[in-house]
Amino acid sequence: MSLWRHLSYGVRNLLHREQRNGETTEELEHFLKMAIEERRECGQSQEDAIRSARIELGSLSAAKDTVQSYGWENHVRSIAGDLRFAVRQLWRHGMFTASVVITLAIGIGANTAIFSVVQSVLLTPLPYRNPDRLAQLDTHFSDAGHLTPCMTGPDAIDAREQARSFEAMSLYFGGNEGVQLRDHGVYTTVTWVDANFARVFNLVPIAGRLFDDAEAHRTALVSEHFARENFGSAQAAVGQVLHVETEAIEIAGVLQEEFDFPDHTEVWEASSLQPESHSRTAFNYRVVGLLRPGVSFRSAQTELSQLAQRLQSAYPADNRNKEFAVVPLKDAITGYARSTVLLLWAGVTIILLIACVNVSNLQLVRSLERQRELAIRRALGSSRLRVMRPVLLEGLLMALAGGLAGFLLALPTVRLLVDMAPRELPRAAEFTSVCRS
Amino acid sequence: MEEASTDVIQGTLDMLILKTVSLEDMHGFGIARRVEQISRGVFKINPGSLMTALQRLERAGWVNSEWCQTENSRRAKYYSLTPSGKRQLAKEAADWTRRVAAVARLLGAEV
Numbered sequence: 001m002s003l004w005r006h007l008s009y010g011v012r013n014l015l016h017r018e019q020r021n022g023e024t025t026e027e028l029e030h031f032l033k034m035a036i037e038e039r040r041e042c043g044q045s046q047e048d049a050i051r052s053a054r055i056e057l058g059s060l061s062a063a064k065d066t067v068q069s070y071g072w073e074n075h076v077r078s079i080a081g082d083l084r085f086a087v088r089q090l091w092r093h094g095m096f097t098a099s100v101v102i103t104l105a106i107g108i109g110a111n112t113a114i115f116s117v118v119q120s121v122l123l124t125p126l127p128y129r130n131p132d133r134l135a136q137l138d139t140h141f142s143d144a145g146h147l148t149p150c151m152t153g154p155d156a157i158d159a160r161e162q163a164r165s166f167e168a169m170s171l172y173f174g175g176n177e178g179v180q181l182r183d184h185g186v187y188t189t190v191t192w193v194d195a196n197f198a199r200v201f202n203l204v205p206i207a208g209r210l211f212d213d214a215e216a217h218r219t220a221l222v223s224e225h226f227a228r229e230n231f232g233s234a235q236a237a238v239g240q241v242l243h244v245e246t247e248a249i250e251i252a253g254v255l256q257e258e259f260d261f262p263d264h265t266e267v268w269e270a271s272s273l274q275p276e277s278h279s280r281t282a283f284n285y286r287v288v289g290l291l292r293p294g295v296s297f298r299s300a301q302t303e304l305s306q307l308a309q310r311l312q313s314a315y316p317a318d319n320r321n322k323e324f325a326v327v328p329l330k331d332a333i334t335g336y337a338r339s340t341v342l343l344l345w346a347g348v349t350i351i352l353l354i355a356c357v358n359v360s361n362l363q364l365v366r367s368l369e370r371q372r373e374l375a376i377r378r379a380l381g382s383s384r385l386r387v388m389r390p391v392l393l394e395g396l397l398m399a400l401a402g403g404l405a406g407f408l409l410a411l412p413t414v415r416l417l418v419d420m421a422p423r424e425l426p427r428a429a430e431f432t433s434v435c436r437s
Numbered sequence: 438m439e440e441a442s443t444d445v446i447q448g449t450l451d452m453l454i455l456k457t458v459s460l461e462d463m464h465g466f467g468i469a470r471r472v473e474q475i476s477r478g479v480f481k482i483n484p485g486s487l488m489t490a491l492q493r494l495e496r497a498g499w500v501n502s503e504w505c506q507t508e509n510s511r512r513a514k515y516y517s518l519t520p521s522g523k524r525q526l527a528k529e530a531a532d533w534t535r536r537v538a539a540v541a542r543l544l545g546a547e548v
Contacts, residue, residue, distance in 0.1 A: 002498045009496050023514070024488070027465055030513050031484045034466040063485030070489045071496070 010073035024067050028060050079389070086393040096366055097398060100359050104402025107355030109409030110348040116414050118345050121337060126330050127258050129202040130290060134329035135297065137169075137287040137304070143321040149332065150283035151324070153275030155311065159287070159324065160196075162307055165300035168199035169289040171275060172262070179267060180243035181230055188226065189264050190244055192271035200290045201261065208238035208253030216272040219252040220244075226266040227254045244269060262286070280318035288329060301326045363395070445472075445480050450490050452533060453480065455518065455526040458500055464513040465491065491516060499525050 013020045032053060039049035057063070068074070090097045125131040137159060140147040151159070153171070160169040174191030195213040197203070198221075203210065207227075211219040220242070227237035234254040241250050249269055260266070277284045291300055304324040311319045327335075370391075377387050445453060457463065457471045468491075469482045494500045499522030505515045518526070 002496065005498050006496045009492075026512070027488060027514050028484055030464065030511065031466045031469075033511070034464075038470075057484055060484070063483065063488070066485035067488045067492065070492050 006072065010071050010076075013071060014073045014076065021064075021068065024064055028063055028067075032057060032060060079393075082390045082393050083397075086390045086397055089390070090394055090397060093366070096362060097401075100362055100398050101401045101405055103355045103358050103362075104399065105405035105409050107348075107352035108403055108406025109413060111352050112407060112410035113413035113417060114341075114345050114348045116410070117417060118341055121334050121341055126333070128261065131330065132328075133167075133291040133293070133295075134200070135166075135289045135291055135300065136327045136329050136332035137289060138325040138327055138332075139283060140323050140325055141321045142323050147325070148283050149286060151285050151287050152280045152283055153277040153285055154280050155319075155322075155324070156285050156287050157275065158311060159304065159307060163289075163300070163303050165291055165295045165303050166289040167292045168196050169287060170194055170196040170200045171273075171285040171287055172197060172271075173285050174262075174265065174269075177244055177267075182241075186226075186230065188266045190267045190269060191262060191265040193268045194271050194273045196273065197268065197288075200288050201259070202290075203255060203259065205253030206256050207234040208251065211252045211270040213270075213273045215252070216270045217247055218249060218270065220249045220267055220269040221253050221255050222251055222268070223255055223260060223266045224257040227251075242267070280315055289326075297326055297328060359398075367391075445482060445486075449533065450482065450486065451494060452526065452529040453482075454487070454490055454494060455499060455522055455529070458516050459518045459523065459526055462515045462517040464507070464515050466513075468516070494522070497525075498522070 035053035035057060036046075036049045039053060040046065044052070126134065128134060136149065137151055137156070138147055138149050139151050139155070151171075156169070156171050160166075160171075163169070170193060172191050172193040174189065174193075176187060177190040179186045179188060179190060194216075195211060198210045203221075205221065206224060208221075211221070222237055224234050227234045231237040231240055237251050237254055239250065241248055243249070244267070247269075252270075255268070275285060291297070304326055308319075308323045312322060374387055374391075378384075453472050454468055457468050457475075460471070463471065465484065465487055469484070469487055472480055472482055491500065491502070495502055495516075499519055500516045501519055502514050502516050504512055507513045
């Protein structure tokens with residue numbers, strides 16, 4: 001209630017300042033008139049009454065000042081005055097202002113742009129369902145320390161059939177292939193995936209259906225983008241036939257545009273759940289798995305290590321020193337880019353620091369220039385705060401302008417980074433997310 | 438001419454104004470005069486601090502103000518006590534009485 005009155009009275013005073021001042025004056029004059037009248041009634045002459053009333057009440061304009069300086073709205077008024085002053089000062093010293101703002105804009109813009117990359121590559125969860133439960137299985141050799149992000153077919157099957165930590169596990173392989181359509185060819189990423197792949201990523205086709213294990217090497221899923229580019233729409237692509245490495249494949253379903261795992265795949269061809277390679281030394285497959293809800297990576301790793309031990313004793317020749325590693329899929333995807341991106345981030349941070357040092361140097365020069373002005377204001381009786389406020393406001397205004405300019409600079413820079421990003425850099429297409437969110 | 442007037446004790450101005458307004462609705466000059474008369478000239482309030490205090494009380498919701506005609510048909514701003522002003526006055530008065538009694542006891546203490 002009282003806060004509300006404070007606010008509404010203050011706002012009313014700000015808006016109707018003239019009227020408000022008039023009322024104060026009128027009230028004070030009424031005060032004076034009454035004092036004079038009272039004296040007249042006691043028998044004083046008009047002049048004496050006026051004189052003694054004035055002496056008793058003191059200066060009315062001083063009283064008016066006291067009354068009018070009450071309330072929070074007066075701070076608003078004086079800050080607004082300082083703000084106007086700061087803007088005029090900045091305008092007058094255009095070169096100084098421009099160099100500070102540009103310096104800040106470059107520092108802040110570079111940081112914003114690189115941070116968008118950091119955010120989308122390293123911080124944002126993978127754009128798949130259950131991103132925290134997705135894992136990649138790697139093989140490494142405990143004697144040589146050598147790590148490969150692949151598994152052999154039989155090892156992977158053992159893992160799939162014996163590891164209780166996983167809800168589903170899928171084997172895949174692939175790469176860039178020529179895809180032959182009826183009237184033209186397309187060179188794109190084709191991945192052979194088994195029927196479990198859709199279970200791991202919880203895929204729901206936007207058109208058509210998923211394939212089952214019996215359809216290996218006869219059907220495929222394609223991305224929405226691929227469908228639209230080559231057949232006009234997702235619906236139109238279903239049932240069409242394409243050729244990959246002389247195999248004729250029917251499109252069973254279309255997956256939504258956001259899904260492009262692994263490596264911007266556009267065609268997922270069905271492969272059998274039983275791998276063709278039976279060698280425990282041929283690392284032909286990559287393996288992704290979906291952990292059961294509530295199972296940690298650590299316990300999954302423990303289970304896989306036990307499995308690796310069993311396989312080592314069962315196949316001492318092929319599986320000697322062979323271990324399996326359960327890696328969160330996000331780390332597996334962004335792993336190698338991580339240090340590069342962080343290094344870039346450190347680089348732009350230093351740029352920002354340098355920018356700040358430059359700005360403070362410029363400020364220093366400027367403050368030497370205005371020492372006289374400040375000294376005079378102090379000597380005239382301004383409080384330290386009153387003298388410092390316009391200077392601080394100037395700094396604040398320049399910081400805001402620099403920040404805004406930096407942000408505007410970051411928008412095209414992020415787009416440029418996306419265009420320049422090597423195709424291998426994971427998740428480049430998601431870069432704009434900082435600007436979007 | 439009259440005995441020396443004293444500045445109003447710090448922090449009691451609000452209470453004095455609330456009390457005075459509680460007697461009847463009054464304009465600024467009336468309040469100042471009434472405080473002076475009842476205190477037999479001990480307290481004098483200058484218009485600047487009076488009107489600042491009135492603004493404060495009004496914003497706190499303890500008094501309301503309204504422009505009215507006076508008996509001699511002049512326009513003046515009249516102040517009246519609100520219910521929450523009445524509660525505030527009771528609270529401040531009780532507090533004041535307690536303090537005064539305590540000070541009196543302290544000053545009256547002997548050996």
